Amino acid sequence: MAKLYAKKPRSNKNLEGIKPKQETIDFILNYSKALKIVTYKKEKFETILN
């Protein structure tokens, strides 16, 4: 089958300045605050505090 090529390569100029959504950042920060690692003997347990 013949190879198909796009006429124009994907433009990277739109990539400048794009950032993750604020709610994504907030989720990560809240997850970090909620996550606690409990060590018991040699085992480590994760707990999520609501």
Next chain:
Amino acid sequence: MKKIESPTDAQLVSAYIAGDEIALSKLINNHQQRLYNFIYSKVYDRDVADDIFQDTFIKVIRTLKRGKYNEEGKFLPWVMRIAHNLVIDHFRKNKRMPKFEGFGDFDIFDFIKDDGLNVEKQIIKDQIEFDLVGLIDELPEDQKEVLNMRIFKDMSFKEIAVSTDVSINTALGRMRYALINLRKIIEKHNIVLTN
């Protein structure tokens, strides 16, 4: 005036492991654009990029909090590696059901077309075939037999001749008259058969 130096990644990571949540916020703030652009340049979907960005930092947080991170002054390359692996996982997961989208001038549907009839044309075709079967029923028995064998059973005239125990010329003649008679019936009843 003394220049205020911002903390290095290593210092922020140490502070975070020690329980400083603001350090994580600074780390994200410092690297979010570069990391997000890297992910987006691979997946070209804002929602997917957000998901992978989020999963990357969840892995980072779990590794740091479990004390499994080895600080070698390479926080960003480590985070980028995690993101890279998650991008690969994303494409592996979607391999069975690839998604095509148009970008700029390129549209996959310019090359892939559905050659099937649309619903309206399919209904018309079914109607014509139904009418035609009715018209064929009006033909004399010998002509109807030859026409059915030729058109619907896809038999050659030689096979038709053997099957009906007549010569090939007779079979050809019956087919010819069958078509002529069909046209006459269509004209007589003023039937329009088009698609």
